[in-house]
């Protein structure tokens with residue numbers, strides 16, 4: 226164990242125990258739901274008409290991590306049930322989108338890799354084919370979202386999509402068809418060119434030419450402005466880039482992960498390791514996004530494994546700084562609240578309607594906090 230881990234062992238062990246105590250209860254209590262947030266402390270449920278909602282894989286994925294980390298069968302039962310509920314999303318092809326990686330790779334992909342379940346493998350391959358089909362050959366990007374407000378938005382790519390690429394890397398390996406991996410790498414290369422800026426900050430949405438390679442416009446998306454840096458978008462870049470490095474081995478991906486992580490750390494320090502929604506927004510009012518920190522911390526823990534030792538210690542320590550700040554200020558271990566990580570934010574609020582998504586629990590905050598502690602406990606299963 227390296228010295229940073231040794232110095233933090235007591236906190237890591239205590240925090241993992243508190244997580245297990247809380248989640249072993251909610252795993253049973255919320256077994257028939259696919260939660261996104263909580264209402265008056267109780268998990269909501271996206272398993273009905275909202276079954277295609279992009280976050281619907283995080284609950285099952287978190288259950289698989291807890292099962293791997295503890296061996297408690299109750300987690301496995303909940304994970305398996307959430308996978309059955311998720312089947313409803315396959316019934317409406319047109320509702321599916323670029324986030325099928327988040328939805329299935331964490332649930333069916335994890336199930337197959339942990340238990341060898343063939344039905345899960347099949348589901349994950351269908352999801353991978355859906356993502357594969359969204360690649361625009363002429364424009365050289367994987368298309369985000371579907372049409373809304375009378376516009377196809379067919380030229381949009383978003384930084385978030387880096388986290389869907391592991392589904393393609395997995396499918397490529399599984400069926401021995403390297404076209405899946407090539408498309409993942411083409412999209413990653415596009416992000417190095419069009420999303421990740423030279424200083425390590427990122428563009429959220431890029432609107433591409435449809436019939437040739439080229440950028441028409443950069444859009445603010447969920448951040449403060451088109452020239453600012455949405456912190457969760459940056460976290461997707463940190464973790465997404467190092468995951469692509471792990472699966473594809475291209476040095477530039479590790480460099481991008483390091484560069485985006487350094488930008489994240491430098492800016493997150495300014496608010497005591499509690500990330501704000503956008504690192505370039507006005508200093509007040511302060512709006513936090515806990516989900517950005519926990520996702521970026523997971524990325525930093527992976528980067529630490531592939532860089533020289535001293536840099537590795539620095540990334541591990543910075544990840545722990547973020548996680549400890551989250552534990553102290555954002556976590557709730559009480560029984561009267563089903564969510565673990567509070568104060569997540571959907572987007573920078575510019576309009577009155579946006580405020581309902583500011584400082585709320587979101588299931589992926591819980592997922593990445595759990596994943597980070599799972600890593601710190603020494604588990605080497607990479608769910609991505």
Ligand code: GLY
Nearest residue numbers: 279385447457571
């Ligand atoms: N991928 C959507 C979001 O991060 O809000």
